[in-house]
Amino acid sequence: MxxxxxFRLNALTSGHRACSGCGQAMAARMVGDLIGPDAIFVNxxxxxxxxxxxxxxxxxxxxxxxxxxxxxxxxxxGVEAARRGLPGSERVVVQAGDGGTFDIGLQCxxxxxxxxxxxxxxxxxxxxxxxxxxxxxxxxxxxxxxTTSPPGRLSEGKRHLKxxxxxxxxxxxxxxxxxxxxxxxxxxxxxxxxxxxLRGPRFLHVFSPCPLGWDHDAAASVQxxxxxVETGLFPLVxxxxxxxxxxxxxxxxxxxxxxxxxxxxFKHLFKDAHGAAELxxxxxxxxxxxxxxxxxxxxxxxxxxxxxxAQRGGRGGYAPAHGAAS
Amino acid sequence: MRRQLEGSRAVAExxxxxxxxxxxxxxxxxxxHIVEHLSQMVADGELAAECINTExxxxxxxxALGAVAAGARAYTASAAQGLLLMTxxxxxxxxxxxPVVMTCANRAVGAPINIFNDHxxxxxxxxxxxxxxxVESNQEAVDSMIQAYRIAxxxxxxxxxxxxxxxxxxxxxxxxxxxxxxxxxxxPPLRFSRALDPVAPATLxxxxxxxxxxxxxxxxxxxxxxxxxxxxxxAAAFQSTFGRTHGALIDGYRLDDAERVLITLGSVMGAVRDxxxxxxxxxxxxxxxxxxxxxxxxxxGLVHALRGAxxxxxxxxxxSAGAGGIIAAELRAAMHxxxxxxxxxxxxxxxxxxxxxxxxxxxxxxxxAAAGPAPIGCQFVDVDAADEAARPGE
Ligand SMILES: Cc1ncc(C[n+]2csc(CCOP(=O)(O)OP(=O)(O)O)c2C)c(N)n1
Ligand code: SF4
Numbered sequence: 001m002x003x004x005x006x007f008r009l010n011a012l013t014s015g016h017r018a019c020s021g022c023g024q025a026m027a028a029r030m031v032g033d034l035i036g037p038d039a040i041f042v043n044x045x046x047x048x049x050x051x052x053x054x055x056x057x058x059x060x061x062x063x064x065x066x067x068x069x070x071x072x073x074x075x076x077x078g079v080e081a082a083r084r085g086l087p088g089s090e091r092v093v094v095q096a097g098d099g100g101t102f103d104i105g106l107q108c109x110x111x112x113x114x115x116x117x118x119x120x121x122x123x124x125x126x127x128x129x130x131x132x133x134x135x136x137x138x139x140x141x142x143x144x145x146x147t148t149s150p151p152g153r154l155s156e157g158k159r160h161l162k163x164x165x166x167x168x169x170x171x172x173x174x175x176x177x178x179x180x181x182x183x184x185x186x187x188x189x190x191x192x193x194x195x196x197x198l199r200g201p202r203f204l205h206v207f208s209p210c211p212l213g214w215d216h217d218a219a220a221s222v223q224x225x226x227x228x229v230e231t232g233l234f235p236l237v238x239x240x241x242x243x244x245x246x247x248x249x250x251x252x253x254x255x256x257x258x259x260x261x262x263x264x265x266f267k268h269l270f271k272d273a274h275g276a277a278e279l280x281x282x283x284x285x286x287x288x289x290x291x292x293x294x295x296x297x298x299x300x301x302x303x304x305x306x307x308x309x310a311q312r313g314g315r316g317g318y319a320p321a322h323g324a325a326s
Numbered sequence: 327m328r329r330q331l332e333g334s335r336a337v338a339e340x341x342x343x344x345x346x347x348x349x350x351x352x353x354x355x356x357x358x359h360i361v362e363h364l365s366q367m368v369a370d371g372e373l374a375a376e377c378i379n380t381e382x383x384x385x386x387x388x389x390a391l392g393a394v395a396a397g398a399r400a401y402t403a404s405a406a407q408g409l410l411l412m413t414x415x416x417x418x419x420x421x422x423x424x425p426v427v428m429t430c431a432n433r434a435v436g437a438p439i440n441i442f443n444d445h446x447x448x449x450x451x452x453x454x455x456x457x458x459x460x461v462e463s464n465q466e467a468v469d470s471m472i473q474a475y476r477i478a479x480x481x482x483x484x485x486x487x488x489x490x491x492x493x494x495x496x497x498x499x500x501x502x503x504x505x506x507x508x509x510x511x512x513x514p515p516l517r518f519s520r521a522l523d524p525v526a527p528a529t530l531x532x533x534x535x536x537x538x539x540x541x542x543x544x545x546x547x548x549x550x551x552x553x554x555x556x557x558x559x560x561a562a563a564f565q566s567t568f569g570r571t572h573g574a575l576i577d578g579y580r581l582d583d584a585e586r587v588l589i590t591l592g593s594v595m596g597a598v599r600d601x602x603x604x605x606x607x608x609x610x611x612x613x614x615x616x617x618x619x620x621x622x623x624x625x626x627g628l629v630h631a632l633r634g635a636x637x638x639x640x641x642x643x644x645x646s647a648g649a650g651g652i653i654a655a656e657l658r659a660a661m662h663x664x665x666x667x668x669x670x671x672x673x674x675x676x677x678x679x680x681x682x683x684x685x686x687x688x689x690x691x692x693x694x695a696a697a698g699p700a701p702i703g704c705q706f707v708d709v710d711a712a713d714e715a716a717r718p719g720e
Contacts, residue, residue, distance in 0.1 A: 004524055040522045042392065043531075053532025063522040065395050066531035067418050071388035074380060078392025078400065079522065081348045081376040090524045108388065111381035 004037040009061060011035065016059035017051040021218030023208035023225060024048055024124040026182045028095065031122055031206065034192040037062055039091045040083075042076040044100030045069035047131045047210075048124060063090075070104040072096050073112035076119045091196065092119040098139035099129045101205075102163050113172040113201040120195050120202045123165070126210035134213040138163040141233070142285065143278040144265045146213070151268035156278045161285070169203045170239040177203040178238040178246070183225035184307045187236060187248060194238075207234045215264025227259035230304055232286035235293045247298040251305030253290070256283045327503050333464040333494040334359030336501045337403075337429055340471035342373045343509040344427075347398035350378040350389035354408040355441045356491035357431035361403055383408035387415035387426075394424040395530055397521030399475065402426070405491055406433035409447045413454070416484070420455025421546065422531055425478035425485075425518070429471065432592065432643075433491040434678040442679020443491040444643035445592060449620070449652050455546055457485040457553055458620040460591040464489075464499040466572040472504070473560045476513055480560070481553045482520075490593040492679065504568055512567050550622045557619055575624035577616040578631050580606060584613025586695060587632060589657065590641045591617040594682045598641075601687040612691060617653060625660035632661075637669050639694035641687070641707065643676040650674070650704030658701075671697055675707025682707065 011032025018025035028048055032041070043049045043066045052059040053066070067075045076094040083090065094112075096105050101123035109121060128146045129135040136149040141162045145151050149158035170177045175198045180188040188206065195202040207228055209221040216224055228234040231254045238246030257279065260266040269275035269282075290296055331339070337360050341349075349368070351361040367373040380386040383404045393400040404412060409430055419426050430448045434440040448458060457477060461467045467489045474485040489495060520530060534542060554575060561574035579599050581587065590598055595616045605612045615631060617624075632638060640654040649655065654672035661668045671694045676682040686708050693705065 037527070038524050040396065040524065050533055053529055055533070055535055055538055058529035058532055060529050061527055063524055063527045064529045065392070065522055067388060067391055067422070068414050071384060071391075071415060074385035074388035075392035075395070077378060077380075077385070078348060078350065078389035078394075079396040080392075081350075081378055081389065082393040082396035082398035082400070084376055088524070107381055108385050111385050114381070115378065 009033060009037045011037070011060065011062045012052060013059050013061055017054060018047070019212050019218070021211040021221045022047075023182050023210060023221045024097070024126055025051070026221070027124050027206045027208045030182070030185060030188055031192055031204070032062060034189055035091065035093055035196060038089055039093050040065070040079055041093045041095060042066070042072050042079060044072035044096035044105055045131070046097035046100055047126070048095060048097065050131055069100055071108050072100060072105060073108040073121060077112045077115065077117045080117045080119050092117070094119055094121040096121070096123055097130065098123060098125045098127060099137045102138035102165050109169070110172065113169065113174050113203070116200055118199050118201070120204060122204045122206060124206050124208040126208050126213060127162070128210070128213050130210050130213045139165065142281060143269055145268060146265070156274055157268060166205055166237070166239065170242045172201070173242045175200045175202055176238070176240055179205045179207065179234065179236050181207040181225045181229050181234065181236060182209070183222045183229065184236060184248070184304070187307050191238065213265070216262050220262055224259065224262050227254060227262065230254040231256045231259045232290040232295055233259060233282070235289050235295055237293050244293065247293050247295060247300060248307065249298040249300045249303035250290070250295045251303040253296060256286050327505070328500055329503060330498055330500050331464070332359065332496060332498050333467060333489065334496065335363050336464045336468050336503070337471060337489065338363035338367065339503050340468040341401050342367050343504060343506055344472060344475045344513060345399065345515070346375050346401040348376050348378060348389065348393035348400040350380055350386040350393070350400065350402050351404065352380050352383045352386045352408060354383070354405050356433055356495045357403045357405045357408070357429070359495060360429060360431065383411040384415060387412040387419065390426045390428070391415060391419050391422070391424060394426050394518065395422070395522055397516065397518050399516040400426055401428065403429040403431065405431040406435050406447045409451065410435065413451065416451060416454045416456060419484050421542070423482040423546070423549070425482055425516070427471070427474045427478050427485050427487070430486050430488045431491045431495045432488050440678040441491070443493055444677045444679070445488065446644040446677070448486060448488045449644040452621055452652070455483070455550065456621060457481070457483055457550065457557070458488060459485065459618055460488045460620060461494070461618070462572065462593055462595040462616060464494055464497065465501045465570070467494060468501050468503065469564060469568065469570055469572060472509060472513060473564050477553065477556050477560050479516055480556050481549060483549055483553055488592070493593040502570070508567065512563070554619070554622045554624060573616060573618050575619040575627045576631055577618055579614040579616070581613040581615065581631060581634070583611055584634065585611040585636045586639070586691065587613045587615055587635045588639045588641055588687070588691060589615045589617055589653065591620065591653070592643065594641070594643070594676060597682060597684050598687055601684050601691065604684070605688070605691060610691070620653070623656055623660070625663065628657060628660055629664040629666060632668060635668060637671070637694055639671040639673055639690055641673045641675060641682070641690050643674075645674045645677070645704070654704070669697070669699070669701040671702035672704040673702070673707050674704055680708060
């Protein structure tokens with residue numbers, strides 16, 4: 001029986017074991033449902049793999065393969081190569097956490113892009129190794145508390161910066177690389193759809209809060225994700241062949257403190273003068289993003305305010321940044 | 327068709343005849359020529375396959391994994407450092423029960439880094455869940471590659487064909503290459519029942535827990551055990567179609583009335599056969615046995631083949647450092663389990679490309695013959711005399 005029914009599909013169905021409020025579970029459900037049933041999903045090790053498959057049970061209604069932590073992009077390369085020239089129309093999707101993307105999976109991802117495989121790589125970024133208990137990754141933001149970057153007498157949390165993954169990926173001059181957020185569904189939808197219209201290697205970086213690791217209220221995940229965008233800490237942008245072609249303008253610029261205060265992982269920054277210095281660093285990082293992508297003055301068809309309204313029933317779609325051809 | 331070919335070329339021709347749809351590899355001496363030849367065949371349109379030149383062996387094994395999971399016949403090859411870099415994925419391929427086939431161009435493992443032949447690389451992976459076949463000649467390499475796909479696909483287990491780096495991969499020998507039509511008839515296209523398919527979505531590689539992991543592992547162990555029958559029947563089927571055999575699990579040489587038997591694996595078996603002949607001419611009742619299949623370990627076959635022997639020597643090109651010879655230990659265990667008190671003398675030699683000459687092999691036979699009732703645990707063959715004086719061994 002052909003089980004492809006795009007109208008009824010829940011790529012990731014209920015019954016999985018994610019924590020309540022898990023941003024990655026939300027994001028994967030959105031991405032999976034948008035891509036539809038005609039795809040093969042390859043997953044890296046990590047929370048998403050662990051909470052969706054358990055003994056003989058699986059929450060996936062799409063063909064789904066997990067091998068090891070670091071190799072998802074290479075496995076997907078093999079799947080894609082195997083399907084070349086065959087009658088089917090299915091697409092290949094890779095899913096990984098930030099660890100499986102920024103760190104241990106980076107080499108395989110780079111190889112997959114360089115070789116031009118027709119696959120969409122989706123990184124669900126929760127800014128740490130959550131599955132193993134919230135250890136710092138190359139994606140953990142500066143000054144955040146994790147179990148391996150603990151604040152202490154000599155430490156203000158993670159010493160290093162968050163890797164600029166999008167720039168690394170975009171430097172491969174691939175057809176499409178974009179950031180998205182669980183807080184801006186119409187934007188995410190437009191980006192998934194655009195990515196699936198294109199051929200070749202594509203990259204989607206989805207900001208996915210983790211209430212457990214970030215130590216925030218489970219009901220606040222979307223709010224936290226929204227603030228990451230509105231502060232400029234996580235710009236929503238699109239790049240085609242390495243050039244910025246789309247930017248989500250910030251309707252209202254929020255200070256980073258609004259974002260940081262919601263999360264226990266930044267609590268130590270509000271205690272003393274050392275913390276205050278790190279807060280200034282984090283604000284400077286947000287300001288740098290705002291300047292770099294022109295987040296305040298981008299001439300886009302909609303901004304974060306409109307995208308928020310759109311989510312409540314407004315128009316969809318995504319317009320190019322100023323100067324870029326549509 | 328009989329052709330004078332370099333070993334790597336011969337293997338590449340055999341792989342071509344098996345029509346893999348995906349080939350993924352990363353260069354490492356002495357494997358490189360195999361993949362270069364395959365790349366040329368694809369470039370020339372002689373082989374309709376996707377050549378995926380990965381950024382590492384880890385990725386090459388992963389590409390092969392993905393390709394087979396998606397239903398395509400796949401091939402990869404590596405050696406030494408590259409094989410060990412694949413380790414995590416090789417265990418994974420076996421656990422997923424994917425019929426991947428690869429060639430290991432056996433090479434020493436660093437440090438010290440050394441590009442020459444021994445069996446440390448593949449023997450270190452004996453527990454990975456792969457069927458491992460060790461070949462003696464380029465002809466056997468060709469024939470074993472073709473057999474490997476049939477075995478792998480029948481058992482849903484991966485197969486590693488191990489051929490000695492340089493001694494085989496870079497040596498020209500006459501080889502008989504089967505016709506494409508013959509191979510096509512003997513090896514039908516892969517029909518992988520668990521291939522990923524949107525029409526019937528399934529989950530491959532999900533998590534397991536203490537309440538079922540043990541059973542998965544037991545099933546894998548049993549599958550390897552049962553693979554022995556498939557290896558034997560495949561060798562027989564190959565012989566009836568192509569008229570050649572190199573043995574299946576083991577290949578005995580002049581064992582009939584042999585009192586002392588030397589067991590080895592790989593290309594050194596040729597020199598061992600000559601040495602046996604020479605010793606026989608001098609009236610010594612000696613024989614030899616090639617261990618063609620290391621996994622599954624043919625314990626029963628060995629016990630049976632050695633039933634007339636009084637003493638056995640194992641000559642192997644790898645060591646479990648701190649324990650001794652790997653095959654010697656496994657043979658001792660097999661004999662012990664069968665309740666047979668047969669002294670097994672352990673010899674380790676030929677590491678890092680050191681030539682095992684007929685004289686070295688004769689010395690092994692002699693040392694085994696001269697040993698007392700207690701077997702030799704692990705003796706190094708042809709150790710440099712100055713080194714031996716400075717650091718005396720056993
Ligand atoms: C080679 C290897 N090293 C380490 C691990 C342990 N491990 C499993 S998941 C994981 C972290 C996953 O982090 P990430 O990719 O960010 O995904 P998340 O769980 O946060 O969604 C680690 C370290 C592993 N499975 N394999
Ligand atoms: S630890 Fe975080 S990422 Fe993992 S399931 Fe829980 S909320 Fe989701």
